[in-house]
Amino acid sequence: MIITVTLNAALDVTYRVPSLRPHTTHRVTHTAERPGGKGLNVARVLAALGHRSVVTGFVGGPVGEELRAGLAALDEPRLTDALLPIEGTTRRTIGVVDDRTGDTTMFNEPGPTISPREWAAFLAHYRGLLKGADAADSAERPAAVALCGSLPPGVPVGAYAELVREARGAGVFVLLDTSGEPLRRGLAARPDLIKPNADELTGLTGFSEPARAARDARRRGARAVAASLGADGMLAVTDEGAWQALPPARLAGNPTGAGDSAVAALLSGHAESLPWPQRLTRAIALSAATVAAPAAGEYDTGVYAELLTQVRVVAADGP
C-alpha cells in the first residue's frame, strides 16, 4: 500500500468553447469534471499498475463532495479515499479549451484556508495512515508515501518538512514532489527521493546543469534525486549510482499529468524493489504514455508496453 498526500486537491473542470475571445461572453459547448490534484493522479496510475493506494489531504464543501463522488465513481477497489473533511470548500481549476487552436487557458482557484486545528487534525490522521490504520489488512504498513503539489492557504510553509519527518520516524519511504519554498524547507527533513523538473531543480539550487544541480540538491538533504528533463528523459542520482533514461522520441499530446505518472512509476518501482534503471525505464514509458492519453491520471497502455522496450538507460556522472 502506498499513501499519496494532496493538501490542495481540486475538482478539475474542463470547458470547450469554439474560440476564446477575451472580454466577450462564451457559450460553453461541453463541460467535463474529474477529481484532480497531483497525488490523486499518482494514486490512479498506481492503481492501474496494480498497487493499492490511499489518497489523503483535505476535502470540503459542495465541491469536495463532487470530488469524492468522482473518486467513488472510478469504482477502483485499489484506491482508498482517506481525505480529511474540512470547514472550507475544495478548490476548482477551470481549463478552457479553445476548439479553434486546441490551446488551453487555465484558471486555478487558490483553495480553502486551512485552520490550525484542521492542520493538527491532519497530522494525527497522517500518523495513523503511516501506521497502516486505513489499510484493509490492518497488518499492512505502507511501502511509501508521496507528498504532492502546492500548499493551500493556512498550511505552514514548513508543512512538508513535518510530513517528511513523520514518515522517516515511522520508517516509511517518502517521496517529495513540490516546488519553491515548500520544496526548499522539505529538503531539510531529508526525504528519500525528490522528483523536480529542470526548472524546479534550477530554482532550488541555482545551477542550470542538471547533474550538478542534482548533486547540490542531495547536499541540501535529498537522499536521491530523479529529475525529469523533458525530451532529455530523466536523470537519477542516488546512493547506488547515477543513470540517465532517454525516451526514444518525443510524443505529441497533453503533458498534464506526465510528472504525476513518473512519480507513480518511481513509487511502484520502490515498492517492487526494482533496480534503478528499471524504475527509470518505467517512469519514462509511463510519462510518455500519459502524454498520449486524454487526461492526467490516465495512460495509453499500448504506448506504455511498447516504450518499456525502447527506453535506453545509460550510466551518468557518479553521485
Place this chain on the structure above:
Amino acid sequence: MIITVTLNAALDVTYRVPSLRPHTTHRVTHTAERPGGKGLNVARVLAALGHRSVVTGFVGGPVGEELRAGLAALDEPRLTDALLPIEGTTRRTIGVVDDRTGDTTMFNEPGPTISPREWAAFLAHYRGLLKGADAADSAERPAAVALCGSLPPGVPVGAYAELVREARGAGVFVLLDTSGEPLRRGLAARPDLIKPNADELTGLTGFSEPARAARDARRRGARAVAASLGADGMLAVTDEGAWQALPPARLAGNPTGAGDSAVAALLSGHAESLPWPQRLTRAIALSAATVAAPAAGEYDTGVYAELLTQVRVVAADGP
C-alpha cells in the same frame, strides 16, 4: 405575491485575475459566488421593493445545493424558494474579471438536460403555484408571474407558450422576458407583457425602428410591449397608450441585471396598479440604480430615490 420562473438558473461565479492572457495559466486571486439567473435577480429586487416573491424553476446536484444555500443565506423573508429538484446538475456561469482593464470574460455552461418526466413534474408544480399553493397565506393568489431567460436542454422550445397559457388560464398576469425562438413561440400564447431589448425586438420582428417593431410584436401576440432601449430609456406600447421614459443621463457601471430590475419594476407597478408612466419611471430609475450597484439583483437605493424624480416620460406614437 409574484412568481418568477427561471428554468435555467445558475450559480454565478466571479474570478478576479491580475491580467487575462489567453492560453496561459492564471492564479485566481479572488472568488465570489451568488445565486444567479434572471428570475432570481428579479425576485431579489421585488423583495427589496417590499413585494413577496416565489422563485421557481429547476435546481439539482451539488451546484444546485450551493445555489439554494446562497438563496437561504440572503435571509430574505419576502423571497420563497420553490425550485424543483431534478436529476441533473445546475449550471455555473464563470465571469473572469481582468483587474488590469476591468473587463469581464464570461463562460456560460449550457445547463442540465431536463427529462420529459421532469418537465411534466414542473408543469404540475407551476399550476399549483398559480393557484397560490406555496403562498404562506394559502388564500393569496399570485398578482403576476414572470417567465425569465433561456431554456435548458431538453425543455421543449414551445415551453413558454405552455407556461403563458397556464397563467392566462389561471387568470394571472404574465410577463415574458426571453429571446429568440422561445420568445417567438411564447408570443403566440398571448402574454400580457414582453420586455425585449432593442436587439431582441429587431430579431423578433425584423424592424429596427422600435415603435414600429413594438407594434408588430403586439400583432404577433404580445398584449403590451415594454422595450428597453439603453440610453434611449424605455418605450411602452399598450392598450392604454404609448409612452417613452427617458433617463436623465447615462450611468457608468456594471449593466448586468439592469434588465432584470426593469422587469421587477414593471411587475411591482402592475401589482400596485400604477399608471403606465409611473411604471416606466420606476423601471428606468431601478435599472440605472442597478448599473450603479456591484451585482445583478442589487441596486443603489440612493441613486434609485434620486432618479425617480428625474426620469421624464413623454407620450409616444399611439398603439
